[in-house]
Every structure is written in structure tokens, then in C-alpha cells.
Amino acid sequence: MEGFMTPPKHINFNVKKLFGKMGEIQDGSIACLENGGGGPTENHVHMHEWKG
Known part of the structure; x- marks a missing residue:
């Protein structure tokens, strides 16, 4: 999937930033x-510093 990435500490989960x-x-x-689900491997918060 072009432009998608897996964030740190996530599995079976891809994300793409659309706009800032x-x-x-x-x-x-x-x-x-992905099939079977996915997401973070531990609890976390979003600090809005992700540069994608």
C-alpha cells in the first residue's frame, strides 16, 4: 500500500497521513x-507529533 506505514509498537496496522x-x-x-485485526502492542497516547 503506497504511502502507508506501520507505526512503532503496532502490528497488522497500517496508516497514512492525509493532511496536517x-x-x-x-x-x-x-x-x-490487516485480516484478523491489529493495532498497538501496548497502551499509548497520541501527542500529535507524528510526521508520517
């Missing part, structure tokens, strides 16, 4: 889960 800050909106991304 627009007014009060920090960013917009789309995520695709």
Missing part, C-alpha cells in the same frame, strides 16, 4: 487493519 494542521484540526489520517 488545518485551523483547529491537528491532522487527519486513515488506518487499514
Whole structure:
């Protein structure tokens, strides 16, 4: 999947940043889960510093 990446500490989960800050909106991304599900391997928070 062109332009998608797997964030650190995630499995079977790919994400692509669609746009950066627009007014009060920090960013917009789309995520695709692989068959069988996926996601973070541990609890985490989003600090809006991801550069995708």
C-alpha cells in the first residue's frame, strides 16, 4: 500500500497521513487493519507529533 506505514509498537496496522494542521484540526489520517485485526502492542497516547 503506497504511502502507508506501520507505526512503532503496532502490528497488522497500517496508516497514512492525509493532511496536517488545518485551523483547529491537528491532522487527519486513515488506518487499514490487516485480516484478523491489529493495532498497538501496548497502551499509548497520541501527542500529535507524528510526521508520517
